[in-house]
Amino acid sequence: MNYKGKKVLVTGAAGFIGSHLTEELVKSGAKVTALVHYNSNSSLANLKYLSQDILSQIEVVFGDVQDGFLMNSLSKDKEIVFHLAALIGIPYSYVAPAAYVSTNINGTLNMLEAARNQGVKKLIVTSTSETYGTALYAPIDEKHPMQGQSPYSATKIGADKIAESYYLSFGLPVCVFRPFNTFGPRQSNRAVIPTIISQVISDSKEIRLGSIDPVRDMLYVKDTARGFMMAGLSDNTIGEVVSVGTGRGVTIGEIVNLIQEICGTNKPIQVEDTRIRPEKSEVMKLICDYSKAKNLFNWEPTFSLEQGLTEAIEFMKKNRNEVDPGKYSI
Numbered sequence: 001m002n003y004k005g006k007k008v009l010v011t012g013a014a015g016f017i018g019s020h021l022t023e024e025l026v027k028s029g030a031k032v033t034a035l036v037h038y039n040s041n042s043s044l045a046n047l048k049y050l051s052q053d054i055l056s057q058i059e060v061v062f063g064d065v066q067d068g069f070l071m072n073s074l075s076k077d078k079e080i081v082f083h084l085a086a087l088i089g090i091p092y093s094y095v096a097p098a099a100y101v102s103t104n105i106n107g108t109l110n111m112l113e114a115a116r117n118q119g120v121k122k123l124i125v126t127s128t129s130e131t132y133g134t135a136l137y138a139p140i141d142e143k144h145p146m147q148g149q150s151p152y153s154a155t156k157i158g159a160d161k162i163a164e165s166y167y168l169s170f171g172l173p174v175c176v177f178r179p180f181n182t183f184g185p186r187q188s189n190r191a192v193i194p195t196i197i198s199q200v201i202s203d204s205k206e207i208r209l210g211s212i213d214p215v216r217d218m219l220y221v222k223d224t225a226r227g228f229m230m231a232g233l234s235d236n237t238i239g240e241v242v243s244v245g246t247g248r249g250v251t252i253g254e255i256v257n258l259i260q261e262i263c264g265t266n267k268p269i270q271v272e273d274t275r276i277r278p279e280k281s282e283v284m285k286l287i288c289d290y291s292k293a294k295n296l297f298n299w300e301p302t303f304s305l306e307q308g309l310t311e312a313i314e315f316m317k318k319n320r321n322e323v324d325p326g327k328y329s330i
Contacts, residue, residue: 049185130149245288
């Protein structure tokens, strides 16, 4: 992929996926402007893990996608915009749904309008497999109905549909990019795999989790970032919704067993009621059919679950005192 000289904006650049995408864009020659959510101590969050050589090539801007004026300014002269900034914690969406509407729906609307005003050649809007809800059939393709089983997923459905409307109404060159459950180094501890790893490598005698029965399609973050970049360069993705995943479903319980096998531990699992989602809100099965991504721009996953887990474990062992939840990690 050749991004040499391309002017690119990444929102949510300091988040989990955003930091990996930003890093790979710089390595591919892009001139990257990285929007980092404003904070009082100017923390770069996950961008701090990038080498100084990479970081020095990035224009970092602190701000918020809820500010339409800033989004319009940042989009000027940009060829490609990757919009990843969002509130993503499902449990918090039960507590503060209005915040999710403001950030995820209004923030996306701001990016769409900015891209339209500034003549951006390609806008990638980040979706989530949570928009599908519990699978009515599996594997799940892009024709699967959307189900708002949490306030978070409902706001992402809203954002996806507004993006669709800007393509159909105004001809905006937008693609809705829908990764399944991404994992890997730099992911917040509030996500399930880092939660499991942190307990496995700690001195705790057991592993405390919510439900261990849900099935997930776990996609390694470098495959996700590569998918974003390929979608950004492909004309075939304009006006399209594209899902990426591995096509392999595993239960949370099976993931625990794999992590323990890699780490050489055998701790019992304690299921805690306080960690379980409301019954009708829990998404029980998500497995991706990524054939559309393969057909449109020849994307396929390259990392196995076991390879990705090994990388994530090594990262957490090395940085166990630094990994913390991030509001805008995605």
